Amino acid sequence: MEEALGKTLAKEVKRRHELKGVEFVKGASVFGLIGDGHVQRIILDSGVIYDADLVVVAIGSLPNTEWLEGSGIDISNGVLVDGGLRALSSDGDVIENVFAVGDVARYVNPLFDQVPRRVEHWNLPTETGKRAGQVLGKHLIGESVAEMLAEPFAPLPSFWSDQYDMHILAFGMTYLADRSELVAGELSGECVLEYFRDDKLVGVCGIGMRPTIQSYRTKFSLA
Structure with a gap:
């Protein structure tokens, strides 16, 4: 949670989970599962055994780009694309008629900086798909996309999570921040935190x- 929420808010969310009886076990790996027809226990690499009737696997994701090897597309981390979601080579050249959208697309978002990133937030498959569709539509009817590409592609990432009676909502890239500041409410109740990197609002x-x-949707400015 710390990467997404920052140390301050992550610590508070952890505290609230612990009040509900949740135990956090850090630095441990799952060694095995025990059960007859369904899981009944889980064994950690430390040898500790926990009773369990449900196991949720949350291990992140990796871009499935192996099938693109040798295509000339930059797949060093997902598929590198330009502001029109057009695939790029390692030299930065556009690969004609190839687009990438969603979690696999790695692109610059000028709201934050000039570093291409893959961002796995729930709203971005829609935003990237919409942009790619607009560019592709221009191509299909033989119109130039230069004017469209002159407009920066700067979607605002967002995520939300309902945990017990907590509704967590975020905009931006909070994980880029070097500090956060409580600006409304109380940390132990409802609250809002701003996240800054070099005094620029990033989340x-x-x-x-x-x-x-x-x-805050309108408070983020181009880098």
Whole structure:
């Protein structure tokens, strides 16, 4: 949670989980599962055994790009694309008629900096798909895409999570921040935190206070 929420808010969310009886076990790996027809226990690499009737696998994701090896496309981390979601080579040249959208697409978002990134937030498959569709549509009817590509592609990442009575909502790239600041509410209740990198706003996240957090959609500026 710390990467997405920052140390301050992650610590508070952890505290609330622990009040509900959740035990956090860090630095451990799953060695095996025990059960007859369904899981009944889980064994850690430390030898500790926990009773379990449900196991949720949350191990992240890797881009499935092996099938593109040898194509000339830059697949060093997902598929490198330009502001029109057009695939690029390692030299930065556009690969004609190839687009990538969603979690696999790695692109520059000028709201934050000039570093191409893959961002796995729930709203970005829609935003990248929409942009690629607009560019592809221009291609199909023989129109130039130069004017469209002159407009920066700068979608605002967002995510939300409902945990017990907590509604967590965030906009931006909170994980880029070097500091956060509580700007509304109380950390032990409903709250809003701003996230900064070199004094530039890169994210906002909070518990509850949804209208306040949503008002930040217009507060992010191009890098």
